Amino acid sequence: PFFPYKYKFKFAGCPNDCAASTARSDCSVIGVWKVDIQINQAKVAEYAKNGTDVQAEACDLCPTRCMAWDGKSLDIDDSNCVKCMHCINLMPKALRPGKERGATILIGSKAPIVGGALLSSVFVPFLEMDPESDYEDLKELTEAIWDLWGEHGKARERTGEFIQRVGLSNFLEEIGLDPVPEMVMHPRTNPYIFFDDEIFEDAE
Numbered sequence: 001p002f003f004p005y006k007y008k009f010k011f012a013g014c015p016n017d018c019a020a021s022t023a024r025s026d027c028s029v030i031g032v033w034k035v036d037i038q039i040n041q042a043k044v045a046e047y048a049k050n051g052t053d054v055q056a057e058a059c060d061l062c063p064t065r066c067m068a069w070d071g072k073s074l075d076i077d078d079s080n081c082v083k084c085m086h087c088i089n090l091m092p093k094a095l096r097p098g099k100e101r102g103a104t105i106l107i108g109s110k111a112p113i114v115g116g117a118l119l120s121s122v123f124v125p126f127l128e129m130d131p132e133s134d135y136e137d138l139k140e141l142t143e144a145i146w147d148l149w150g151e152h153g154k155a156r157e158r159t160g161e162f163i164q165r166v167g168l169s170n171f172l173e174e175i176g177l178d179p180v181p182e183m184v185m186h187p188r189t190n191p192y193i194f195f196d197d198e199i200f201e202d203a204e
Contacts, residue, residue: 004153007146014097015085021106022120023072026159027142028106033098034126036078043094044074058087093183103127105141108160118160121168125182144175 010021012030021028048054054074056074059067066080067087076087078098105127109120127137145159148171155160163171172179 003150023109028120030104032083032101032104035098037076038096040094041073047091066198085172097150103180114156122182148174
């Protein structure tokens with residue numbers, strides 16, 4: 001099909017994102033897990049015995065401070081884990097990703113060509129990537145984005161720039177995707193934002 005500009009996919013096997021997909025592709029597909037991190041307490045103790053300062057190097061550097069080490073066992077509050085991979089990279093023999101695995105879909109990154117550089121934003125926090133289903137969910141999402149962007153995008157306008165121009169809420173409404181908290185990069189700083197009446201109607 002004739003697109004306003006190129007649409008690039010990049011696939012990374014884990015949140016380490018060795019493919020740099022969150023900086024260089026319109027659609028980033030990054031492998032991630034959904035349930036608790038697997039912990040081998042004996043191996044954690046072995047790392048500590050061999051010189052790893054678990055408190056300073058793992059717990060204190062956790063971005064959400066969701067880890068606790070009492071000198072004998074390591075506890076992780078998985079509900080606050082942001083899947084940064086730091087602790088798993090530090091102690092790969094002791095910590096492993098959860099068993100329920102899939103992918104996070106991010107949209108909108110690009111290098112600075114026409115406009116400035118953009119990093120991709122979370123679109124689908126967790127998507128089951130089942131080869132037996134032929135990845136139909138990812139295909140449906142991609143086709144919905146292509147239809148909207150292909151019809152209304154300007155010449156040489158990447159998907160991220162298009163979303164910035166039309167607004168994320170309008171974009172989500174047109175492609176039929178519900179907003180989720182993971183799409184919010186930081187709390188709002190402008191108090192003069194009003195919600196549509198339909199949101200309150202749905203809540204009732």
